[in-house]
Amino acid sequence: RTWDLCRTSDAALAQACYRIEGVEGLCRLEGDFALACYDRTTQQLMALRDPMGAYPLFWIQEGETIALSTSIRPLADLISNLEIDPEYTADFLTFPTEFCAHLPLQRTAYRGVQRVMQGQLWNASLPTGHVACRTYWHWQEQIVPVAAHSVEEAGALVQERLEAAVQERLSRRAYTASHFSGGFDSTGVALLADRLCAKAGMPVHALSMVYQSEPMLEQEREYIDAALESSAAIVPHLIPADDLLDYDAYESVPLLDEPSSLGSRWNCFSILSRTAAEAGADTVMDLVS
Known part of the structure; x- marks a missing residue:
C-alpha cells in the first residue's frame, strides 16, 4: 500500500x-x-x-x-x-x-x-x-566513468538518461505540455515525452510561437511542421507571436517576491502558460526542465 x-x-x-x-x-x-x-x-x-x-x-x-x-x-x-x-x-x-x-x-x-x-x-x-x-x-561527485567504446554506445547511454529524466517530469494527474520551437532541444524533449505518454494513451500538447513578420524567426515554422509530421498524437498549439513585444505586458506582471528581468517577456510566458492550462495540462516542459 x-x-x-x-x-x-x-x-x-x-x-x-x-x-x-x-x-x-x-x-x-x-x-x-x-x-x-x-x-x-x-x-x-x-x-x-x-x-x-x-x-x-x-x-x-x-x-x-x-x-x-x-x-x-x-x-x-x-x-x-x-x-x-x-x-x-x-x-x-x-x-x-x-x-x-x-x-x-x-x-x-x-x-x-x-x-x-x-x-x-x-x-x-x-x-x-x-x-x-x-x-x-x-x-x-556525480561524474562516473562511462563504459562506451563507440559513438553509438555513448548515444544509447545519453538517450537512456534523457528518457528517464523526461519520464520523471511527466504529469501523473493531467496532460503534459512542452515548448516546441522546432529547435533540437525543446522539440527533442517534446518528442520523447510524446513517445512515453503514448504508452499511457495520453497526448502531449506542443506549444509553438510562430512568426510571419520576423524573417529569421519565420523560418522556425518549417522545422515545427516537420517535427509535427513525425507524430500524429501530438496536439499542436500554434501561437501568433509577432505582436508579443518585450515590455508590452509590464503592467500585468503579478506581484513578484524579487525583481526579475524575465518580466520584460511576461507576455510570452503568460500566453504559453495560459494555453497549456486551457488544454488541460498542469506541467510544461521547457529548455530547463
Missing part, C-alpha cells in the same frame, strides 16, 4: 524515503522539487531544493522565530523592521544576463530573508534555535 501511495504522491514518497534512510533518503530524491519535513521526535525542521532549483525556498530567523516558505512575502511580514538590501540591488543591476529568474545568491532583496540555494539542505533545531545549510549535491 505504501508503494502504491509513493507512485501517486510525492509527499508519500518523501516520507517513505525519510523513514527508511533519514535525511540522506531525502537527498536521493530526483526531479524538480522543494520540500520540507518535520521530525516530531527530534524537533528538527528540514528542507531542501533539487540541484537545478526549480522551486524557491526562503527562510528567516527573527528573535525566537524561525520560519520557512516558498514565498518571501509571508516571511517579510514577520520582520519588524523590513529593509531593502542595497548590496542585492547593486548585484541585480550589474548582473551580466537578463535571462535569470533570480540572482544565484543566498541573500535576497530584503535584509534578513535568506534563500536556500539549489542542491542545499537546510536544517533547523527548534529547541536550540540553531540553523544550518549544507550542499548535499556536488556535481563533480
Whole structure:
C-alpha cells in the first residue's frame, strides 16, 4: 500500500524515503522539487531544493522565530523592521544576463530573508534555535566513468538518461505540455515525452510561437511542421507571436517576491502558460526542465 501511495504522491514518497534512510533518503530524491519535513521526535525542521532549483525556498530567523516558505512575502511580514538590501540591488543591476529568474545568491532583496540555494539542505533545531545549510549535491561527485567504446554506445547511454529524466517530469494527474520551437532541444524533449505518454494513451500538447513578420524567426515554422509530421498524437498549439513585444505586458506582471528581468517577456510566458492550462495540462516542459 505504501508503494502504491509513493507512485501517486510525492509527499508519500518523501516520507517513505525519510523513514527508511533519514535525511540522506531525502537527498536521493530526483526531479524538480522543494520540500520540507518535520521530525516530531527530534524537533528538527528540514528542507531542501533539487540541484537545478526549480522551486524557491526562503527562510528567516527573527528573535525566537524561525520560519520557512516558498514565498518571501509571508516571511517579510514577520520582520519588524523590513529593509531593502542595497548590496542585492547593486548585484541585480550589474548582473551580466537578463535571462535569470533570480540572482544565484543566498541573500535576497530584503535584509534578513535568506534563500536556500539549489542542491542545499537546510536544517533547523527548534529547541536550540540553531540553523544550518549544507550542499548535499556536488556535481563533480556525480561524474562516473562511462563504459562506451563507440559513438553509438555513448548515444544509447545519453538517450537512456534523457528518457528517464523526461519520464520523471511527466504529469501523473493531467496532460503534459512542452515548448516546441522546432529547435533540437525543446522539440527533442517534446518528442520523447510524446513517445512515453503514448504508452499511457495520453497526448502531449506542443506549444509553438510562430512568426510571419520576423524573417529569421519565420523560418522556425518549417522545422515545427516537420517535427509535427513525425507524430500524429501530438496536439499542436500554434501561437501568433509577432505582436508579443518585450515590455508590452509590464503592467500585468503579478506581484513578484524579487525583481526579475524575465518580466520584460511576461507576455510570452503568460500566453504559453495560459494555453497549456486551457488544454488541460498542469506541467510544461521547457529548455530547463
